[in-house]
Amino acid sequence: MKQIAVVGAGSWGTALSMVLADNGCSVNLWSHRKEQAEEIQEKHTNAKYLPGISIPGGVSGTDSLSKALDGSEAVLLVVPAKSMREVLKRIRGLLKHPLLFIHGVKGIEPVTFKRMSEVICEEIPEELRRAVVVLSGPSHAEEVSLRHPTTVAVASKDSEAAKEAQNLFFNRYFRVYTNEDIVGVEIGGALKNIIALGAGISDGLGYGDNAKAALITRGLAEITRLGTKLGAHPLTFIGLTGMGDLIVTCTSVHSRNWRAGNLLGKGRKLENVLSHMGMVVEGVRTTEAAFALSKKINVEMPITEAIYQVLFEGKHPKDAVDELMGREKKDEIAALTESLSDKNSGKRQ
CATH class of the missing domain: 3.40.50.720 (NAD(P)-binding Rossmann-like Domain)
Known part of the structure; x- marks a missing residue:
């Protein structure tokens, strides 16, 4: 035994x-x-x-x-x-x-x-x-x-x-x-909590499935950009610890990160939300760390930045969504493809 x-x-x-x-x-x-x-x-x-x-x-x-x-x-x-x-x-x-x-x-x-x-x-x-x-x-x-x-x-x-x-x-x-791929598994598992906060905020604002699908999909793109820059294998992020974890955490009332985001979307303040939860909401500090890290290594993460602004800069959740929707026009695949082929990406571990 x-x-x-x-x-x-x-x-x-x-x-x-x-x-x-x-x-x-x-x-x-x-x-x-x-x-x-x-x-x-x-x-x-x-x-x-x-x-x-x-x-x-x-x-x-x-x-x-x-x-x-x-x-x-x-x-x-x-x-x-x-x-x-x-x-x-x-x-x-x-x-x-x-x-x-x-x-x-x-x-x-x-x-x-x-x-x-x-x-x-x-x-x-x-x-x-x-x-x-x-x-x-x-x-x-x-x-x-x-x-x-x-x-x-x-x-x-x-x-x-x-x-x-x-x-x-x-x-x-x-x-x-x-x-x-230990890098990809750890990054996927950590950063999905950020997107789950966003999904909860979206639901708390009363938005529907369209908004949540967009958050999950574009959130995965952000996670992949950061992860591959750190040396992760891109295929890891379409597996269990990428897309799989995103789906379960962004769509279930069991998720404490979704629940915290939902309360934020309904107008509650962060301190009040964390007190109400009574358990650690990993996505809050992970948002802070991932936002700082993305700036340090020059990786674009607009959803993470928006959630950071809601959590730590007092931005109203609806204003953050409006700014995300009003960003400049882009090609869906180009930015992700560029990040995956970046010669400056970290060495895979």
Whole structure:
């Protein structure tokens, strides 16, 4: 029986713990809140994040990071992007042997604009990590916890590590593909949250399916432009962690980013929205990071810029939409084709 430490007991960390337990793994699920860890351990529930769901007995709750890691062969990180580096520093001081590091975090580190795999490699010495794998794709925790059919991808520079992660999670309701493009998988998973905010704003304004289809499609073009400039493979963005994740996040009430955007579109202020949500809305800080990064590396991202203006500059959502619609005429394919053939694009990793 494999022992896995899952760091982060939100809805996604809990759902993935259930998948691992269903596959015969012994899971130590870590929460920084003692009362939450005790609820998981004693009641086998996590009512705040997954109400009405019974957690398998193979999942143990703990608020001790040392206990969670002790004896584990792999660690699954499911914490907010802004907290990742701090958590990794704590983990580094507790490691006694090298682990497989897997993360399911869909975000970019604020200020540094680093992807989560980059943060892991910076904070965990090479001798203490066997490999780094990212798990991403169209997957609401609420549906995974109900064991509804779900398909995701795992990506790593180490193909054997990706296969190991695939074997850990693959089962009758949770299908897992491997992918070598860790840059594309991480960028797609993070930036789709920005477009989901936009889709929620559009719905909150009372616009219909036409507007949402445009946001998803042109949003994918923006994600692809930035991703390929950073070295991602363009085909990744028409797969599970690109278009797949965009569809599920932009069209479902399960999506906290869509829900936050919807409230913004209805006139609520950002501070009020975040307080109302009660959970981390990764798309907010990802918008800030992606906007700054796009300016730094000179990639055009008009939807991201518009959402940034709504979130951080007080622009009214309707004014942002009007400005997007009134932009200069363009050829649909030309800008994307130019970005894909850009000789200055980053080296694929």
